[in-house]
Amino acid sequence: SQQGEEDPQALSIQEGENATMNCSYKTSINNLQWYRQNSGRGLVHLILIRSNEREKHSGRLRVTLDTSKKSSSLLITASRAADTASYFCATDFYNAGGTSYGKLTFGQGTILTVHP
Amino acid sequence: DGGITQSPKYLFRKEGQNVTLSCEQNLNHDAMYWYRQDPGQGLRLIYYSQIVNDFQKGDIAEGYSVSREKKESFPLTVTSAQKNPTAFYLCASSIENTGNTEAFFGQGTRLTVV
Numbered sequence: 001s002q003q004g005e006e007d008p009q010a011l012s013i014q015e016g017e018n019a020t021m022n023c024s025y026k027t028s029i030n031n032l033q034w035y036r037q038n039s040g041r042g043l044v045h046l047i048l049i050r051s052n053e054r055e056k057h058s059g060r061l062r063v064t065l066d067t068s069k070k071s072s073s074l075l076i077t078a079s080r081a082a083d084t085a086s087y088f089c090a091t092d093f094y095n096a097g098g099t100s101y102g103k104l105t106f107g108q109g110t111i112l113t114v115h116p
Numbered sequence: 117d118g119g120i121t122q123s124p125k126y127l128f129r130k131e132g133q134n135v136t137l138s139c140e141q142n143l144n145h146d147a148m149y150w151y152r153q154d155p156g157q158g159l160r161l162i163y164y165s166q167i168v169n170d171f172q173k174g175d176i177a178e179g180y181s182v183s184r185e186k187k188e189s190f191p192l193t194v195t196s197a198q199k200n201p202t203a204f205y206l207c208a209s210s211i212e213n214t215g216n217t218e219a220f221f222g223q224g225t226r227l228t229v230v
Contacts, residue, residue, distance in 0.1 A: 090219075
């Protein structure tokens with residue numbers, strides 16, 4: 001079963017607006033990562049946030065993590081048409097023994113469309 | 117240029133055939149992964165390898181096989197036992213297991229059964 005679930009499934013905005021995507025997960029995580037996928041291409045890593053971090057920034061990206069709610073959000077500020085893509089969260093979580101599985105589990109993604 | 121290369125980009129398979137997808141990386145990464153992506157879906161893990169000569173099943177390993185004889189190579193064979201192989205296949209690698217590091221992805225192979 002997939003660990004991360006993104007919300008919304010699709011998001012359509014105008015250039016210049018902010019885009020917020022959410023990710024919820026089920027079990028304790030080691031880290032949470034966000035990836036971007038242009039249509040028909042491979043995934044590109046955007047940002048990694050560890051379980052002991054609450055917020056990280058990278059350029060126009062802001063990621064928050066709330067481990068008590070088992071959720072994360074990705075904010076893209078001042079969006080551009082070139083931001084049009086699918087965005088996935090991925091978690092590397094712990095097994096019952098408290099060690100990392102060492103593999104990423106992906107959600108189903110949010111399709112973001114930014115209109116010029 | 118360092119990176120991860122998948123080939124071919126497009127692959128057509130007849131019913132009952134085995135086909136092998138290539139994945140090569142020159143990033144000196146220990147860990148490699150194979151994912152399957154269906155239209156409008158997320159990625160599902162098929163197999164992963166954290167070190168040469170060792171690999172583990174992912175969530176949907178049935179009908180697939182892999183080998184990891186060299187650090188830089190992690191080929192995936194889609195066997196005739198895989199009943200619905202049409203999908204987009206993505207290979208990834210990371211310095212170590214993804215407990216601490218990001219994954220780097222290839223550009224994918226689109227497999228179609230004809």
